[in-house]
Amino acid sequence: MKYFAFFIMMFIAGSLTVFGQNKDYELGADIMGLRTNMQGGYFNYSDPEAINIGVSVWGWVKYPGKYKVPSYTTASDLLSYSGGPTDAADLTELRIYRVNADSSQSIIKFSYNDLLYESKLETRYRKIPKLEAGDILIVPGEPRLYFKDHFSIWMSVFSVLISLSILILNIVRK
Secondary structure, rough: OOOHHHHHHHHHHHHHHHOOOOOOEEOOOOOHHHEEEEEOOEOOOOOOOEEEEEEEEOOOEOEEEEEEEOOOHHHHHHHOHHHHHHHEEOOOOEEEEEEOOOEEEEEEEEEEOOOOOOOOHHHHHOOOOOOOOEEEEEOOOOOOOOHHHHHHHHHHHHHHHHHHHHHHHHHHHH
């Protein structure tokens, strides 16, 4: 009975240490889970030989969600992993939301042009932030309407007006 209680206590203590860990940092990766998409917006691009961090991408990208990436991943790599920005994304106002070690929060704004022309920028003007564990990359935007969208809206309005005019003509004739 003493041994059974001892094993139960060891199991509880072991599960508390495993489940209570911060999963923003991880050393290595499982070989079977590399470069796979798991259901629910979780993407694993981890490197088995590097320190991996957990970051998120929100907003106007093809695959928003949580990503496990190597610590040397740049913001442009993270945009590529997320499928790239959609056509409605505003790439001049990218933001990284970060919770600092002292529990303060900060938002770092930068432009995609800074990422594209990084090699041509002088070091004093470089504003490209380094990703840290727990960062959230936010890609703002707004939906855009194309010709087919405008055409559909106007055809709906036109068909309602035609239907109302036919209804009024039928009421007046009787």
